[in-house]
Amino acid sequence: MARYVFITGGVVSSLGKGLASAALGALLQARGYSVRLRKLDPYLNVDPGTMSPFEHGEVFVTDDGAETDLDLGHYERFTGVHARATDSISSGRIYSNVLEKERRGDYLGKTIQVIPHVTNEIKDFLHIGDDEVDFMLCEIGGTVGDIEGLPFFEAIRQFSQDKPRGQCVFMHLTLLPYLAASGELKTKPTQHSVKELRSIGLQPDVLVCRSEQPIPEKERAKIALFCNVRPDAVIPAYDLKSIYEAPMAYHKAGLDQAVLDAFAISPAPKPNLARWEDVMDRLDNAEGEVRVAIVGKYTQLEDAYKSIAEALTHGGMANRTRVKAQWIDAEIFEREDPAPYLENFHAILVPGGFGERGTEGKIKAAQFAREKKIPYLGICLGMQMAVIEAARNVAGVQTAGSEEFDHEAGKKRFEPVVYHLKEWVQGNHVARRKVGDDKGGTMRLGAYTANLKPGSKVAQVYGETVIEERHRHRYEVDVKYRDKLEAAGLCFTGMSPDGRLPEIVEWKDHPWFIGVQFHPELKSKPFAPHPLFADFVRAAVEVSRLV
Template sequence: MPLSPTKYIFVTGGVLSSLGKGIAAASIATLLKNVGFKVSILKADPYINVDPGTMSPLEHGEVFVTDDGAETDLDLGHYERFLDVDLHQTNNFTTGKVYSTVIEKERRGDYLGETIQVIPHIVGEITRRMKEAAKGQDILIVEIGGTVGDIEGLPFLEAIRELRSEVGKKNAMNIHLTLVPYITVAGELKTKPTQHSVQELRRIGITPDMLICRAERPLPKELRNKLASSCGVERNSVIESADAPTIYQVPLNFLKDNILAPVSEVLDLGELKPHMEEWNTLVKRVIAPRDEIVIAFVGKYLGLKESYKSLTESLIHAGAHLDAKITIKWVDSEVLEEKGEKGLLDDVDGILVPGGFGERGVEGKMRAIRYARENGVPYLGICLGMQLAMIEFARNVLKIEDANSVEFNATCKNPIIYLIDTFLDTSGQKQLRTYQSPLGGTMRLGAYQCQTKKGSLLREVYQDKPTIKERHRHRYEANPEYRSAFEAAGLTVSGESDGLIEAVELEGHPWFIGVQFHPEFTSRLTNPNKAILGFAKAALATRHG
């Protein structure tokens, strides 16, 4: 029986950021989903940017793209990977988005001349968005970004305080994730940061029902009791969250700590017994796999690997299903360009070139692509990785020396890759969904259908499906004017979407595919993406000769 009304679980964080609120929220959601509830998650970010779309990867990490084309916080990627569901733009919003909406309403006269204030208008818009995301769900988990005490987070905390008061105590729960640091000099775990964080919450009218404590060492029973007493929670509601060998073990750790008992008590859910057998099997394979594969990951943001979070996680998913550890060999494309392939690529089972923007490092990436093409090494090119595969082929096989992308040379005579605007202007494909960024560029965002070519490797990888659906985030497209020349020389177009080239593959090569879409965005632990799984299988076959 569906729950009515929807239950809410609010997750806040204290002491400092990056403690893992997103993983904790996703883990609780996974357990509740495997009980049989319909569960969704919302991330509310207090930063004033409208969305992360224009933020630097050095500042924010990966931008995760939803099916409906929203550029969102990377935590939504964790939510989808844990829950195996498609989330939407309603599952992530920011202070910037909230204020923009309220100001637009005020300008239209929707408030009939009222003085616009944080309470009730801003807080009201926040709660409206939470209720919107809760529609049709048994349980909605709401993660509040940042930490308690951040000035920009106050309206969000006020919103969850008001919403719990509105729906009633049996329909909402507050979980606070905090740090219990181990002080080496003193030789003990310290509870004061948690106590102060909870005091800050209480000051604004929120009392946590549960504490999730990040700690480097196990929490002794006496310390748990102390936290329960000083923070006003039940003793069984102090949950330990220790570092785990994989994030996918966290739900199992929570289950072992009996986290669902206090959740059930607060929300009146009855006995909760999640079915985690498949999850447990996959986690065991992640931690102690039978095989190993080495993949060269050729990129330029290697100093901040969070920029590739979905892709690195998708390799973990594929490895779990193959019972193999996929070891990533990080290869800086600029170093590869300078020093060559020897020692960087000659000991790997597969080569992956991910998406990206800008000219820096592209020559090194093309060296990696040429090496894979000429030496029969399994290759997967994603977005820019497909585009560079086409440019490399045009230069070195078709002998078009000035072949390039207009991203790198706006006046090149042979634009193998050109702006999406050019396609729209010349073909009249008005049905193509695009988004105009504030910086003036047109982005192709979200999920699109792709028709796979009969008899192609791409169709085989996607289990003989004539039509697939994957997500995009890019501004540039492959120029169809060169298609016949490519195909005559052995680089076949194996995926198309409304006249756009979606995938290419190399005839006579063991496994060589470039895709314009981002397969990593739809990969989950229990359901790995087919393209990435196919690439990993090919690399495993290479290893075993």
């Protein structure tokens, strides 16, 4: 039966609960334990799938097709454990489940209340898979004191009481603000945060204190005294140059030991940190630098493309090269020539997205990469824009476009080289969608198989001809244009097993130009860089040597 670590946050949001959870998971793995990480979010959306990236950052997709919080990406990148739909839950999903049961009559006519019905639903979620791993790490989104988070705090309080003594540990992240005028770190916000937590029946066993300044021993002792925590369980958490320093930094600060002590696990297995020592060596001892332009529409918020940014870093690690990514708003290229913006980069990446805004700029970026022989990686919409560019400028389909944009405009303006996917094979059944369907959870989501053309660039990159990658889209390149595009030089080198859905395209006479319908960034890890990103950066390194 799994031991549970519940990770909560106080004082302010964005303290790094997800990163701390992921780092703790990595450290427990280094000591030989198996782990699974979960996220419980208090918002009323059923999942983040319908949220704007500006609201909540990127949507991370699991193999089994769940649209989840970006923290699950951190969990996977740090532990290598593939997240599942059962690793992410929201208030919206909880209330939806409760109301569905009430409509079916499952509650036998009882009055439905937050306690016990909502809290029981949360506890049932927590129990899923608890016999599969040694440790279950559960991060509670939001900040203690938020009204929407109260059912989750009450549920984990009840859950800890239901379990045998010593089966649950509470870890709380807080902030120690530094007042420059007085030259002091202030502990009072942490004291009040813990007081708030204790008022709802939760006593933290481990305190992780974010600070921009070193925390003196006397301040740690003061925090321990006033927060009723052991002094060696007050863990400093300082700002880092890279998130991949977190496991080593937290180990040095004693986080994993404090958690094991709270479980009374003694003697604790010694950690094997070779994996993270190698990661840090590759980060700290890069032998060069490449510049990559990311031409997108959500460039004001880097978290909108979090997995892409991290996958580029991983690709740099694979080549012992530092990747300097610069975000460029695609809309600029709809007004101006892209050449002055792009000519000093060693590679161009166009990521996914939804809607027409910025797409003509992305098409120009793909054209620039094709004509100037600069390495290009198009992901999801980035592949579709590369296909439209090829159709317009090389294959003679001058009005080529996407049905997505015609739906937005309410009239037919384009020849739909990219169309709304209405039917596809999903597991053992056929999935069907209409344009007017609800937006949430109706895309082609999760892991699907693709067959690669032997001898193609992508087959060389992957080292195999059958792959499985994660998808998140509702529009596809129309295979009926394949012959015309291949005659022009754009080869369809990856297809769905039934041959109906193009998965990968590449230019025949280009050193490195690949578009993929899926999202390879979602499976990349610092200790296992995705082969597409590793080879994309390698190609950029080759360009940098020619400059």
